[in-house]
Amino acid sequence: MCGIIGIVSDKPVSINIINSLKKLEYRGYDSAGLATLSNNLIDEKKCSGRVEELEKILIKNPSNGNIGIGHVRWATHGIPNIINAHPHSSEKVSVVHNGIIENSDELKKDLEEKGFKFKSQTDTEVITVLVTQFLENSKPLESVFKTLKKLKGSFALGIIFKNFPDIIIGARRGSPLAVGYSNDENYLGSDSYALKSMTNKISYLDDGELCMLSKNKVDFYDLNQKKINKKIYTVSDDENTTDKGDYKNFMSKEIFEQSNTIKKCLSEYTDSLKKDINIYNFPIEPKKINKIILIGCGTAYHSCLVAKYWFEELTSIDTEIDIASEFRYRNLKFKTNNLYIFVSQSGETADTAAALDICKKNNVKTCSIVNVVESTIARNSDWVLPIHAGPEIGVASTKAFLGQLIVLYILSLKLSIEREDIDKKNYDTYVENLTKLPEAIKKTFKLESEVQLIAKEFLDAKGSMFLGRGNSFPIALEGALKLKELSYLHAEGYPAGEMKHGPLALIEEGLPVIVIAPKDKYYEKTLSNMQEVIARGGKIFFITDNYNRLLSTNIRFRLRVPRVDSNLSPILLTIPLQLLAYHVASLKNCDIDKPRNLAKSVTVE
Numbered sequence: 001m002c003g004i005i006g007i008v009s010d011k012p013v014s015i016n017i018i019n020s021l022k023k024l025e026y027r028g029y030d031s032a033g034l035a036t037l038s039n040n041l042i043d044e045k046k047c048s049g050r051v052e053e054l055e056k057i058l059i060k061n062p063s064n065g066n067i068g069i070g071h072v073r074w075a076t077h078g079i080p081n082i083i084n085a086h087p088h089s090s091e092k093v094s095v096v097h098n099g100i101i102e103n104s105d106e107l108k109k110d111l112e113e114k115g116f117k118f119k120s121q122t123d124t125e126v127i128t129v130l131v132t133q134f135l136e137n138s139k140p141l142e143s144v145f146k147t148l149k150k151l152k153g154s155f156a157l158g159i160i161f162k163n164f165p166d167i168i169i170g171a172r173r174g175s176p177l178a179v180g181y182s183n184d185e186n187y188l189g190s191d192s193y194a195l196k197s198m199t200n201k202i203s204y205l206d207d208g209e210l211c212m213l214s215k216n217k218v219d220f221y222d223l224n225q226k227k228i229n230k231k232i233y234t235v236s237d238d239e240n241t242t243d244k245g246d247y248k249n250f251m252s253k254e255i256f257e258q259s260n261t262i263k264k265c266l267s268e269y270t271d272s273l274k275k276d277i278n279i280y281n282f283p284i285e286p287k288k289i290n291k292i293i294l295i296g297c298g299t300a301y302h303s304c305l306v307a308k309y310w311f312e313e314l315t316s317i318d319t320e321i322d323i324a325s326e327f328r329y330r331n332l333k334f335k336t337n338n339l340y341i342f343v344s345q346s347g348e349t350a351d352t353a354a355a356l357d358i359c360k361k362n363n364v365k366t367c368s369i370v371n372v373v374e375s376t377i378a379r380n381s382d383w384v385l386p387i388h389a390g391p392e393i394g395v396a397s398t399k400a401f402l403g404q405l406i407v408l409y410i411l412s413l414k415l416s417i418e419r420e421d422i423d424k425k426n427y428d429t430y431v432e433n434l435t436k437l438p439e440a441i442k443k444t445f446k447l448e449s450e451v452q453l454i455a456k457e458f459l460d461a462k463g464s465m466f467l468g469r470g471n472s473f474p475i476a477l478e479g480a481l482k483l484k485e486l487s488y489l490h491a492e493g494y495p496a497g498e499m500k501h502g503p504l505a506l507i508e509e510g511l512p513v514i515v516i517a518p519k520d521k522y523y524e525k526t527l528s529n530m531q532e533v534i535a536r537g538g539k540i541f542f543i544t545d546n547y548n549r550l551l552s553t554n555i556r557f558r559l560r561v562p563r564v565d566s567n568l569s570p571i572l573l574t575i576p577l578q579l580l581a582y583h584v585a586s587l588k589n590c591d592i593d594k595p596r597n598l599a600k601s602v603t604v605e
């Protein structure tokens with residue numbers, strides 16, 4: 001989950017490294033560093049904390065050098081401090097690494113027995129020591145190949161060599177790595193986003209591949225050290241989406257962008273004239289799909305959970321959901337008429353990518369629902385349905401969640417009509433209902449001032465609970481995830497009907513409990529569960545789309561979202577919960593876009 005950049009040029013590179021690292025900070029932000037080669041020396045500079053600290057160090061003491069590597073870290077081995085920050089350099093090489101070397105302890109022990117000394121607690125330093133050792137008798141390329149043979153685990157690497165000041169070597173196993181091309185300058189990066197301000201011409205390394213960059217040339221090699229050719233992609237320019245404009249942070253921008261991103265997504269997938277959904281080229285003919293298996297992590301997993309309700313409601317297809325980190329290790333029976341759908345904003349999440357690889361190895365059909373269309377998951381799946389949300393920078397996923405929901409809902413509708421599970425009249429109504437969503441989302445934003453009042457009531461709370469039934473249950477999970485992720489307040493999401501089986505013991509006088517209760521078939525049941533909480537002193541915040549008077553008086557606060565087709569209510573009910581998490585975190589002065597201990601793209605297991 002760290003970010004890597006490498007630049008080889010005919011002019012000094014440190015400023016561009018810093019600029020790229022700022023873009024990569026979404027991958028990790030507990031320490032940063034860079035190394036350039038100048039005057040025949042490795043010039044390494046590191047700091048704990050953010051890239052702006054590194055920038056200050058460079059302003060005081062500039063790094064020259066036309067070749068360099070940089071890194072932002074999300075700590076795995078060793079606490080976030082200067083010593084553990086990357087690059088890790090010896091007198092001959094400097095290395096940046098994303099991923100985990102699983103046999104680092106073993107390798108370190110061997111190397112220490114041979115007399116090598118280690119400075120850090122990281123798994124990465126074994127790579128530095130191994131390459132340095134192999135350089136005694138081998139050229140850089142061969143030394144790196146020899147090193148890779150010894151490594152177990154996942155990695156993306158960038159390496160520079162003191163005695164070979166014209167090359168950067170990159171290697172990939174499990175963690176993403178891209179190469180960018182320009183005139184008299186070439187780049188290595190964890191993703192194309194980091195390289196976008198410098199080039200839109202990108203190649204992606206596949207697992208086991210290695211690249212050697214000089215300023216005028218890039219060579220690629222496969223596992224067997226054979227030279228290979230790679231496709232060059234032209235990556236798209238996303239309009240004004242990487243700037244927070246007048247917003248205080250990316251998260252608030254991304255929340256309030258949602259009416260537009262949903263409008264854009266709908267315009268990509270629906271034909272308003274024909275009242276139809278433009279989804280074609282199913283990898284399995286819809287009537288032949290036996291089962292759908294939806295797989296994701298975190299917020300993306302919650303969108304799979306909502307979709308399960310939709311697929312079951314609207315289609316005759318049996319639907320399962322799985323958390324990618326569980327799916328990848330289970331003893332599953334793969335069937336060729338099952339469709340495996342992977343949901344991921346970044347398209348780089350290691351567990352999701354690994355689960356997809358397992359499906360590929362078992363020759364089953366895969367679909368990915370992603371925001372980043374150039375991502376590993378998108379490139380590796382048979383069928384890609386982009387969510388068209390534009391870059392999501394805030395670590396907490398907001399607009400990507402709603403985008404995932406829309407695409408999943410649209411897919412369930414299209415499958416339903418293709419399989420003749422619903423009739424054309426109902427289908428037309430469902431498609432028509434979708435067009436009302438962007439306006440309804442805008443109206444929901446008007447709840448913000450009320451949400452701000454509610455947020456104050458969470459400040460002194462010891463914890464909180466989020467309850468819902470049916471397709472509001474995953475929204476309860478998502479609301480709780482947003483609150484804990486952003487404000488560090490303990491929050492539990494639960495199916496309201498499960499409370500009496502244990503969690504009710506947590507309810508005590510004044511505990512904030514968010515009850516999500518749209519006027520659907522579960523409404524009355526949810527109200528009964530709410531009464532059980534009220535009877536034990538829970539402080540209720542009630543979110544609904546029911547505008548009728550509610551008889552219960554023991555409700556601290558009511559929020560009403562616009563009433564839409566009940567299939568779509570999860571989309572609107574999410575927004576006040578995003579705003580709640582945002583405002584509680586703001587009141588607590590938390591870092592909204594970069595919550596502690598987290599990273600945007602989780603590229604380690």
Ligand code: M6R
Nearest residue numbers: 298299300344345346349396397
């Ligand atoms: O990029 P992905 O959608 O695959 O990421 C999955 C999760 O890591 C992500 O949704 C995470 O849970 C978010 N930080 C939640 O806001």
